[in-house]
Amino acid sequence: MSARVFNAIAAYLWYPMKAIWPRQLAAYYPHPEYSLGPAQIFGSLIVLAGISYLAVRYARKRPYLFVGWFAYLGTLVPVVGLVQVGNQGMADRYSYVPLIGLFLIAAWGIPDLLSGRRHGKAMLWTGGILAMAVLGVLSARQVGHWRNSKTLFHHTLSVTEDNPVIMNSLGAIYTGEGDLEKGGPIYAVLCS
Secondary structure, three states, X not given: OHHHHHHHHHHHHHHHHHHXXXXXXXXXXXXXXXXXXXXXXXXXXXXXXXXXXXXXXXXXOOHHHHHHHXXXXXXXXXXXXXXXXXXXXXXXXXXXXXXXXXXXXXXXXXXXXXXXXXXXXXXXXXXXXXXXXXXHHHHHHHHHOOOOHXXXXXXXXXXXXXXXXXXHHHHXXXXXXXXXXXXXXXXXXXXX
């Protein structure tokens, strides 16, 4: 249970980081078990507590902070891994609904920060267009990794560590294709 709790605490920060800068996305993230260090766990806990404090502190003045943050925290509870479904550490597909809360904060907060500033509207438009362009390029690049299972599994192995589930799947593909030279060593690594 403690490994699931530690992973959940860290995952609460991993999901927004991957949403802001979607790099090293994987089809399957192995569960870290007990490999998360105290600095990562307590650092994540401090950040979560700090953001929660600020959301409560500024709830009257900026209610979108409170609503968005606690919507994110609450909607991620069923899928953050406290009740483990499968053996993954996290799954990007689980973050779509919870991230709506954080996007709500951005949708209200960024214009709020820029309101009253000289060229605020131009900065908002320029930033929005630039963000869409960057995220569009990153999305197009990511889609290329999903060309077929073999490409996807090779990419997943390049961005994760100690991933026997994906190694097994890749070994099965090579073995199924009759390429025992590639499929056999992958199975051998799993069996050793």
